[in-house]
Amino acid sequence: xxxxxxxxxxxxxxxxxxxxxxxxxxxxxxxxxxxxxxxxxxxxxxxxxxxxxxxxxxxxxxxxxxxxxxxxxxxxxxxxxxxxxxxxxxxxxxxxxxxxxxxxxxxxxxxxxxxxxxxxxxxxxxxxxxxxxxxxxxxxxxxxxxxxxxxxxxxxxxxxxxxxxxxxxxxxxxxxxxxxxxxxxxxxxxxxxxxxxxxxxxxxxxxxxxxxxxxxxxxxxxxxxxxxxxxxxxxxxxxxxxxxxxxxxxxxxxxxxxxxxxxxxxxxxxxxxxxxxxxxxxxxxxxxxxxxxxxxxxxxxxxxxxxxxxx
Numbered sequence: 632x633x634x635x636x637x638x639x640x641x642x643x644x645x646x647x648x649x650x651x652x653x654x655x656x657x658x659x660x661x662x663x664x665x666x667x668x669x670x671x672x673x674x675x676x677x678x679x680x681x682x683x684x685x686x687x688x689x690x691x692x693x694x695x696x697x698x699x700x701x702x703x704x705x706x707x708x709x710x711x712x713x714x715x716x717x718x719x720x721x722x723x724x725x726x727x728x729x730x731x732x733x734x735x736x737x738x739x740x741x742x743x744x745x746x747x748x749x750x751x752x753x754x755x756x757x758x759x760x761x762x763x764x765x766x767x768x769x770x771x772x773x774x775x776x777x778x779x780x781x782x783x784x785x786x787x788x789x790x791x792x793x794x795x796x797x798x799x800x801x802x803x804x805x806x807x808x809x810x811x812x813x814x815x816x817x818x819x820x821x822x823x824x825x826x827x828x829x830x831x832x833x834x835x836x837x838x839x840x841x842x843x844x845x846x847x848x849x850x851x852x853x854x855x856x857x858x859x860x861x862x863x864x865x866x867x868x869x870x871x872x873x874x875x876x877x878x879x880x881x882x883x884x885x886x887x888x889x890x891x892x893x894x895x896x897x898x899x900x901x902x903x904x905x906x907x908x909x910x911x912x913x914x915x916x917x918x919x920x921x922x923x924x925x926x927x928x929x930x931x932x933x934x935x936x937x938x939x940x941x942x
Contacts, residue, residue: 789809
């Protein structure tokens with residue numbers, strides 16, 4: 632199997648036949664052995680019926696149907712688990728991603744040795760206020776925090792080596808940060824390709840403005856997990872130590888004032904500062920210890936990426 636194309640979708644019954652025809656034409660022109668995995672994320676239209684028709688007409692098409700809407704990350708994660716191709720391509724079902732880009736993405740993975748190639752929609756046809764400007768700010772922030780030099784982290788058109796998608800887990804709304812997750816898992820050869828962005832022909836966008844708030848919260852989560860997921864005490868213990876140190880300093884000041892007879896304990900702001908920092912420091916230490924206990928008893932605590940089996 633040369634290529635697995637994973638297509639997450641939600642209420643896209645109008646665009647699916649056109650997308651399938653386009654994919655088949657490109658695959659046939661380049662002689663690829665391929666499969667198309669369409670993951671129906673709880674659609675309420677005729678999307679699943681269309682997928683069944685495509686499957687009946689071409690065995691290369693496979694369908695997975697969720698009972699309800701779980702989100703794009705869940706759809707991608709399940710699709711990755713089923714993908715058999717040497718190269719796995721993801722694209723949206725709304726015809727804004729062009730299947731004509733697939734052969735070059737495949738070549739970059741196979742010939743140039745990239746682990747992951749992300750599309751860059753350099754010219755976009757979305758609303759500037761609703762999408763373009765917030766997207767640029769979001770991508771700039773992610774570049775600064777992750778160290779990955781991509782212009783468009785959230786582009787749905789991406790290519791992966793098969794072992795990349797088998798080594799990562801995408802959950803929540805983490806599909807925006809798959810390059811960060813892949814780098815965290817040890818896949819550092821990440822490339823980028825300028826791809827065509829097309830105007831939506833059918834339906835409406837499925838993403839609202841809340842995705843930007845959720846996106847930054849998810850970024851904070853994934854950056855924390857990448858640095859302290861295995862050793863939470865390194866994070867909580869450091870902050871807790873600083874807090875306890877400040878509490879000790881405040882306590883010394885309180886005792887000095889008390890010994891000097893210049894102020895009663897409960898009338899001093901230093902007394903309350905000492906209590907506050909001591910309690911916060913203790914709570915952070917306890918959080919770190921609980922985190923360490925969870926990690927020590929986790930079945931995945933010693934799962935590391937091994938590129939080649941030891942002989």
